[in-house]
Amino acid sequence: MKRTEEVSERIRTCLGCRRQLPQGEFLRILRGPDGVLVPDLKKRLPGRGGYACFDRQCLQEALSPTRLRRAFRGESTESISVDAFVEQLLLQLKESVKNLLGMACKARKAVFGKTEVREALESGLLRFVAVASDCEQSRRQEMTDRCEKRTVPYLAALSVADLGQISGRGVMDFVGIIDRGFAEQMIVLGDRLRRLDLLERRPDALPVSTGSRKSRSREGR
Ligand SMILES: [Zn+2]
Secondary structure (H helix, E strand, C coil), X not given: CCHHHHCCCCEEEXXXXXXXXXXXXXXXXXXXXXXXXXXXXXXXXXXXXXXXXXXXXXXXXXXXXXXXXXXXXXXXXXXXXHHHHHHHHHHHHHHHHHHHHHHHHHCCCEEEHHHHHHHHHHCCCXXXXXXXXXXXXXXXXXXXXXXXXXXXXXXXXXXXXXXXXXXXXCCCCEEEECCHHHHHHHHHHHHHHHHHHHHHHCCCCCCECCCCHHHHCCCCC
16 A cells, blocks of 8 residues: 555656656656557556656646657657547546555445445545546535535546446445545545546536545555
């Protein structure tokens, strides 16, 4: 669960804004064998890489020919639009959300459905709620209102079918996480999704609440 902290010592520079941060805070842009640029979310793929913030503006600049030439020391790179790149990245991030949620379920750190999630919320056990993005509007609103009241962060990135598959129960509107470690990782992923895309496209639908930001700190447990 501390994977991001293991690599956090190395300081990298964003190819876009030039900000310097620990590697764990950045996205790795990998130059694949044919000069194809791909997001390397897990930072494990072999090849030369550059770094950028999880931010559309930074990626836009990072993917410009001049920045790329400098980052990859003159090695040729295929041009890719920021939209196409972000699209791939969003898929990877959503896949990570799925995997993480699946792990929380297997570890029995999750509760399912409206009733269970509500009970856990009311008893103060809940750390995070995944809300199906295509769940019925009023049901969704009721849940997110409750989360906000309790300052529990939530994310609406996956579908009813996704949550159903993860929970092994067909279709599912809500999955709650009761473990702080899993919740902290979900908050990081949710933040990245929000900064890249969701807010921009659907300003009315906040994918991540502003709930307890404190839990983003590295106080760990
Ligand atoms: Zn940046």
